[in-house]
Amino acid sequence: MKEILRLMRYAGRFPGFLLIALLTMVVQVFASFYIPFLMIDIIDVYLPARDFDNVIMTSLIMLGIALGGIVGGIINTYTSQYIAQYATADLRLDLFNKIQTLSFRNVDAFKQSRLITNATNDVLRVQMFFTMMLRIVVRAPMMIVMGLILALQTSGLLSQVFYITIPMLAISILIIMFFAYPRFKKVQVALDDLNNVVLETANAPQVIKSFVSQDHERQRFEATNEQYRNVNTSAETVMAFAEPVIQFIFNIGIAGILLFAAYYLNQGELMINGSPRIGVIMAFQNYSMQILVGLMMFAMIMIFLSRANVSAARINEIFDAKIDLVNPENGKRPEIRGSITFNEVAFSYGDDGNDAVSNLNFTINKGEKIGIIGSTGSGKSTLTYLIPRLYDVRKGQVLIDDTDVRVMDINHLCDNIGYVTQNATIFSGSIATNMFQGNEDADFDALEESSKQALLHDFIHEQEDHYNYLIKSKGVNLSGGQKQRLSIARAMIKKPAILIFDDATSAVDASSEQKILNHINGLAYNPTLLLISQKVSTVRKMNRILVLDNEGHVDGFGHHDELINTSKTYQEIAHSQLGNGGGYGVE
Amino acid sequence: MVSNNKEILSKKALNERLKAEIDPTDPKNFKGGMRRRDTPPVGAKPKNIRETLFRLLSYMGVYKYAVLMVFLSLIAATFATLYIPTLFANSIDRYIDLDDFSRFDPTNLYRIVIIMAVLAGIGSIIRFFSRFIMVRISQNVVKKIREEAYDKLMKAPVDYYDKQGSGDIVSRLSNDVELISNSLGQTVLEVLNSSIVLLGAFVLMFLLNWALGLVVIAFIPIMILFTIKISKKTRKGFKEQQVHLASLNGIIEESVSGLKTVKLYNQEKPFTDEFEIENDKLKKAGFMAQFYSGLIWPFIHFMNNLIFLSVIAAGAVLYLFTPLVTIGQIAGVSQYSRQFIMPISNLAQLFNALMQGIAGAERVFELIDAEDEYENDGELAIDQFDGDISFENVTFGYTEDVVVLKDISFFAKKGEVIAIVGPTGGGKTTTIKLLNRFYDINAGEIKIDDKNINTLQKDELRRRIGVVLQDTHLFKGTVYDNIHYGDFTADKEAVIEAAKMANAHDFIIKLPKGYETEVYEGGQNFSQGERQLISIARTILNNPDLLILDEATSNIDTRTEAKIQESMRRLMKDRTSIVIAHRLQTIREANKILVIDHGKLIESGDHEELLNAKGFYYGLYKAQFEQ
CATH class of the missing domain: 3.40.50.300 (P-loop containing nucleotide triphosphate hydrolases)
Structure with a gap:
């Protein structure tokens, strides 16, 4: 409840419409209750007195009120839907902007898939809640309050029926929700499982067909399918109580009114001019029906609310995320020539002290073409992320032309770096x-x-x-x-002054790769190139090769011929790729 | 080449054309609005409502007696509770004498109250009972539909997966089935319920007082007309809303999944601009759709009030001037009139839900009706392959009009290693996918041991061909489960033995839980190299007669790489193998090298032969492995 309330501030941006929506809702509810209230006089006073004029008069008043109700209703629909749609659009935009400013550390923590779900499904769910809120959440309590006020006004004696039926209904709804909620949670889990199995199948038809394991997969699916059917049946069974129970209480209410009426009539109450107040009894029936319908809708909303609240919580979490990497105010915008220096650099993705790279100390000259090689997880990509500030160093400095990247304007920095990511986006x-x-x-x-x-x-x-x-x-x-x-x-x-290729040519054939590299070498503005590759055959064409070992340390930085003798990691790599007798002087 | 016969515009013409269409000096071209965006198709309108509905209902055929019971009990329950206003009306008229109240005896009314309570109780119990049954029927039906869909998925050709995409398949099996489930479980019941209430209230109202009944009936055409009009308007609005929502979701997905590039290229602003424009369109479209559909509520409340007051007013007039009505009847009919309105508005709402369910069913049935690749299965059973493979003039295309492989012929003798090399997109991967009949060739013949593979049973054929692909798929479960996948009959020792052979054992036992370590979805918690080792172990356990291998091109750490090389060599021993090769070592050791480019086999022979020929291979070799 708390989480969704926080998002209400978006609806609060439309105070005028909000007020109009609330007032028109009052008009609508008032109309529904006041018409039976007026009816009482027709039945109890004008009919026994055979007062035709007043019957017509009152009927016209009732018609006027009904018309007022629909006008109020239309205005209410207009304003409440306007708020729901426009507030959500604001929320969605804010969320989108916030996501765009998240640092990659934030993004890693949230996971991209979750951010997408947040900005799409979760926002929609909140929107649905906004829509219903103004239509139902506000309406239900209003109906109960107004219903009770008019009921007390009409007859305090008969109102006692509501003291029984309303708590009965509230308790039943609570009990049903108490049992339904955990069951629906289980349904969600089972559905996720089911989707996962299907997704796996959909992603791996070739593996399944190669191993002819269709029967195995069928069994796996059958198990989750059965589990899903079970939990769903259980949850829906609880929900199957709702409607009959509410119906029952509603009918009991009608019977209750008659019972109380009979009792008090016998006591000589509920009389007017010596005859029983049938109109009052009829009005009560009407009130009771409307109050209970209002409560029923409220119950539905409460069930939905718990889901919307989960969505709101997820959205709020993003809004609350502290961004740990910001563009410096008045960041420097020096002309970037392209030399890069790593000075005592260490970096870790988490806070656990496990550095992905550490002890990085090296300088790359302007225009130099550098190959970066090392095992998976050795920190090749990580190292390059630190240059355009996708992440900030934990320790040390990354300098471009002797300026710390952290004091530069990020946009300016990125404008001068041509980065090609691993999976071409x-x-x-x-x-x-x-x-x-x-x-x-x-x-x-x-x-x-x-x-x-x-x-x-x-x-x-x-x-x-x-x-x-x-x-x-x-x-x-x-x-x-x-x-x-x-x-x-x-x-x-x-x-750009600096080009970074993160395994950017893995799907390009060797001769094309060679041509692209030749083009880069021939560029008049002579950019610095950092090229990450798994292939010795590629990196050896560079001026120098930076070799990273499995711990994220520099294991060598030099030319191929040099490294083949000095760097153990490089030797291993070269050995595995070029093989014995490859003619490159390895054993 | 495709481009030969295509007119290549002169630079000037191109420049002009570019200016005309995407003038780069015009900022709006890349600041949002003008970006041509590929929007996924939306609109869940069912195509063949009747047929789909009948087919859906036919699933309930097995439960027809149960459904009949639900139907009958709903009628009983509805009449039990609907009778209460009549009782109320009669008791007023009969036991409360307005003119001579002194003879009032409350015990008569108490009796009626008890009858009412009993009726309410019975009605609700029956109502619950029918829901209880209906939940079970619908859950069973939905499970059955899901099962059939999954079964078809197991039989659908690889081609089907290619075309549909995994997202679409998952959404058919979850969202769409879910829509059916809602339709069957709730909508069908509600439609029945509402219709019965409508009919029941109608009949009872007329029985109570026909004159007042007529007053109520007079309003029904207005309600129906308005509801139809609103839903027409609404449907259009919702469709438009869907379109904008889909394109907005597209922007979100692209910008979030490509966030690195967005930041590196300072694309936040263009994306935000584009987002803002679409967001604006969405809120306007959404507002119109929701406003129109929301109008139904004030209208219903109004009709509710209007009918009620009409009954009162008409009742009062008739009471005053005719002997046609009593006070009790006014009370009863006014109560029925309120019961009337709910089902009508319900039915209008339910119609939309039903349509959604049918649209969902249609998509699920599409999957169930998809092609079954076993329909053109061969009949020949086989025990074992010796391992002679021959491709004879094989021509193939994924679609009929685009030929991907043309006239490929080669022969591999038992135990030989064939390396396929060539540029990306030349047809290497396609070639190996034909051997186990993932795709059927257009012309020519593929034979194993001199038998055309089209005559062999597909499952038998595939069981004997081991496949290790570059990007290996691991399943959710433990490491052990994943290796065990190669042969479900194998015992634990065999699994560990296979892991040892594959050089996977060492790294597996170093994992926190060893063989019992959980593999996350898609094997994300393992490196690509580790995944490949596990998949090699899986294939070793499978013990196939033939092998198809795709060497990794990148992103494997070196030590693992060496291990993979070694274990692949063990795997290939004594087995005819076709390898898409990237490593010089593999290529040099191969008995035969096939160079495939632009879908054609342009050279073949061993390493020395091809080098001496100084052809394509020679150039490739020079570029890749020498300075």
Whole structure:
């Protein structure tokens, strides 16, 4: 409850509409109750007195109130839906902006998939709650309060029925929720399990078919399917109590009114001018029906609320995330030439003191082409993340041209670094829009130039739409190699002082890779290149090779011929890839 | 080449065209709005409502007596509770004499109260009972549907998975089935319930007083008309809302999953701009859709009040001037009139839920009706392969119009290692996928031991071919389970033996829980190299007659790499193997090297032969392995 209340501030941004929504809701509820209230006089006073004029008069008043009710209702719908939609849009935008400013340490902690669910499903659930809130959550208590006030006004004696039925209903609903809630939680878990099994199957048809393990998979599925059926049946069975119980209490209420009426009539109460107040009894029936319907809706909302609250909690968690990496105010924007120095650098992803890389001390000169090699988990990518400040060092300094990256304006820093990530990230749009991400102001010649450098030019011109070739979400209509080339082109169009390729050519064949590297070597602005690769055949073409061992330390930094004798890690790698008798002087 | 016959525009023409379509000097081209975005198709409108509904209902056929019972008991329950207002009305007229109240005897009313309470109790018990049964029926039906869908998934060709994508498959089996479950469990029951209440209230109201009944009936056409009109308007609005929601979700997904690139290229602003524009559209579309659909509520409340007051007013007038109504009847009918409205609005709402359920069912049935790859299964059973493999003029394309492999022929003798090399996208992976009939070839023949593989039973064929792919898939479960996957009949010792052979044993026993260490979804908690070692162990345990291997290209740590090499060599011993090779060592040791490029076999021979030929391989070798 607490979490969703926190998000109410978004609805609070529309105070005028909120007030109108509440007032019109009062009008609506008032109409529903006041019409039976007016009816009492018709039945109890005007009919016995055969007062036709007042019957008509009162009927017209009732009609007027009903019309007022619908006008109020329409205004209420307009304002409440407006608030729900517009408040959620604000919430969604804030959340999106917050996600974009999260540091990667934050993102790692949250997991990307969760952030996506938060910004999509969780927000929708909160929105549904907003929508219902103004329609039902406010309405239900109002109906109960107004119903009780009018009931007491009409007859304190008959109102005693409500002292019995309302608590009965409240308790029943609580009991049902008490049993239903844990069961629905189990349903959620079982559904996750089921989805996981299906997802695994959907991701691995080739493995399953190769091992002809369909029967095994069927059994696995059957187990989760059965489990899901069980928990679902159990939860739905509890819910099956709800409607009959509410119906029962409602009918008991009607019987109760008659019972109390009979009792008090016998006592000589509930009389007017010597005849029994039938109208009062009828009005009570009506009140009772409306109050109970209001409560029923309220109960539904409460069940939904617990789910919306979970979503709200997840959203709030993101809002509360402390961003540990911020762009410095008035950050420096020096002209970046491209030398890089690591000074006593250590970095760890967690707070557990397990450094991913440590003791990093080296300098890379402007224009130098550096290969980075090492085992998986040796910290190759990590090391390069520290340069554009995807992460901040735990200890030491990363300097570009003698300026600590942490005092530079991040946007300026990134503008001068062409980074190609390991899994080429291509966005939907066109080839051109993806390339423009590297340089907004690029003209056609610049596009042509960098697409040639990345060997994407031929592909582009094979397409009917050329640079307008439509790229689908996640670049699914490009091959792995094409995606890598496009992301290389996007980096090259920046003409950055520093280029970083994180295994960026793994899906490009060797001769193409060679051509791309030749293009980089021939660039007039002579960028510094950091190239991470698993292949000795690739890194050995660089000026120097930085070798990382399994602990994230530098095991050697020099030319191939030198490292093959001095670095044990490098020897092992070269040995495994080039093999005995490869002709490179290993044993 | 495809591009040869295609007109390549001159640079100038291109430049102009580019300017016209995506003028890079115009900032709006990449600041959001103008970005051409690929939006997933939305709109859950069922295509064939009747057929799907009948098919869905046919699943309930087994439970037809139970459903009938539910139906009958609902009628009984509804009449039990619906009779209460009549009782109320009659008791007022009969036992409360307005003109001579002195003869009032409350015991008559007490009796009625008891009858009411009993009726309410009986009604609710029956009602619960019918729900209890219905929950079980619908859960069983849904389970059955899910089972059938999964079963088809097991039989669907690899091609089906390629086309649908895993997200779509999961959503069919969970979301869509869930929609069916809602429809069956609640909607069907509610529709029945509402219809019975409607009918019951109608009949009882007329029995109580036909004149007042007519007053109520007069309003029904208005209600129906309005409801239809609103739902038409609403449906359009919701569809539009869905479209914007889908594209907004697309932006979120892209920017979050590509967050590194977003930051590295300072794309926060363009994404935020684009997000803002779509968000704006969504809120406007959402507002219109929700406003129209929300109008149904004030309307229902209004009708509720209007009918009630009409009954009172008309009742009062009729009471004054005709002998047609009594006070009790006014009370009774006014009560029925309120019961009337709920089912009508319910039915309108339920119609939408039902449509959603049918749309869901349609997508699930699509899966159930998908192609079954065993329909063109071969009949020949086989015990074992010797291991001669021959490709004879094999031509293949994933779709009919694009040929991926053309006229490939080669022969591998028992025990030989065949290395396939060539540029990415040239057709290497495709070649190996044909051997175990993941895809069927368009022309030519593939033979194992001189038998056309199309004549062999698919399962038997696949059981005898071991496959180790570059990106290995591990299943959720323990490490042990994953190796055991190779042969479910193997005992623990055999599993450990296989792990040892695969060089996986050493790293496994160093894991915190050894063989019992949990593998997370997709094997994320293992490195790619470790995953591959486990999968090699799995294949060793499987003990296949033939092997298909895909060497890893990158991202394997060196020590593991050496271990993989060694264990692969053990695996290949005495088995005919086809390897997509990247390591020089593997290539040099192969009996035959096939160079495949642009879907054609352009060279074949051993290392020395191909080097001497100074052809494509020679160039490739130079680029990759020499300075």
